[in-house]
Amino acid sequence: MPIPPDVYKKIVTAKLYMDENFHEPIDLQRISRQACLSRFHFHRLFTRIYQRTPHRYLTQKRIEQARRMLAGKELSVSEICNQVGFESIGSFSVLFKREIGSGPQHYRKEARMRQEQAKRTPTAFIPHCFIHPHPGD
Amino acid sequence: MITKMSHATLYVTDQQKAYDFYVNILGFSVHTDATMDNGFRWLAVTPPDQPNLNITLLNPLTGFMYPDPEVRNAFKLLLEKGSLGGGVLYTPDCRATYEELKAKGVVFRSEPKEQFYGIEAIITDGVGNWFSMTQTK
Numbered sequence: 001m002p003i004p005p006d007v008y009k010k011i012v013t014a015k016l017y018m019d020e021n022f023h024e025p026i027d028l029q030r031i032s033r034q035a036c037l038s039r040f041h042f043h044r045l046f047t048r049i050y051q052r053t054p055h056r057y058l059t060q061k062r063i064e065q066a067r068r069m070l071a072g073k074e075l076s077v078s079e080i081c082n083q084v085g086f087e088s089i090g091s092f093s094v095l096f097k098r099e100i101g102s103g104p105q106h107y108r109k110e111a112r113m114r115q116e117q118a119k120r121t122p123t124a125f126i127p128h129c130f131i132h133p134h135p136g137d
Numbered sequence: 138m139i140t141k142m143s144h145a146t147l148y149v150t151d152q153q154k155a156y157d158f159y160v161n162i163l164g165f166s167v168h169t170d171a172t173m174d175n176g177f178r179w180l181a182v183t184p185p186d187q188p189n190l191n192i193t194l195l196n197p198l199t200g201f202m203y204p205d206p207e208v209r210n211a212f213k214l215l216l217e218k219g220s221l222g223g224g225v226l227y228t229p230d231c232r233a234t235y236e237e238l239k240a241k242g243v244v245f246r247s248e249p250k251e252q253f254y255g256i257e258a259i260i261t262d263g264v265g266n267w268f269s270m271t272q273t274k
Contacts, residue, residue, distance in 0.1 A: 050233070
């Protein structure tokens with residue numbers, strides 16, 4: 001059965017609320033209130049539209065933000081863990097590894113190395129046909 | 138034997154604005170951001186579910202790629218008119234993504250419509266390109 005346009009707007013409003021407030025302790029009740037829907041209906045519709053549960057979406061959003069912060073900011077792993085909304089460093093590390101494939105420290109080390117290399121030798125990352133005139137041009 | 142596409146290029150009028158659109162609004166990840174001494178910037182991003190497909194966001198009006206002034210003028214015209222068709226962006230739910238991106242200020246050339254292959258809206262990136270944004274059947 002198609003989802004009515006006004007219900008789409010409600011679900012999207014709640015998703016945008018999660019996008020802006022992921023660092024806070026958000027639960028299903030709080031999010032579904034944003035959508036003016038019952039917890040049951042919100043969970044069902046969100047999962048249908050985004051093909052993941054609200055909880056999984058929120059976790060992925062937090063991990064993605066942590067990934068950006070690990071690569072770009074000087075905060076410690078535990079500070080980043082707190083700032084993106086995880087309550088325990090243990091669960092953060094486990095979930096990060098599950099989503100990204102390596103632990104936060106290891107990810108940070110690799111990202112930093114890559115950034116340093118891109119600064120030092122940018123041509124190592126760029127196919128030469130993009131930086132040298134082509135024959136015949 | 139060619140087995141996959143590893144890099145595709147989107148030409149853009151402004152790489153920083155392109156960064157904002159593809160990374161901050163669409164949620165793509167930065168794969169490589171490397172700037173050469175002469176100012177040429179190699180900015181490659183990857184879609185959320187395709188970490189191995191590098192989409193390079195390049196400005197054809199700078200650097201060595203297109204030294205011929207006629208070619209540059211042609212690119213300039215096409216980009217300024219937003220005439221370059223960038224391809225198809227897949228979404229699991231076209232109507233929800235449309236509502237969400239519209240709320241974030243993204244400009245669409247057409248709202249979601251039923252087509253024989255799915256539900257499609259036409260989205261613009263604001264830096265020279267338009268795409269079919271499609272939820273396939």
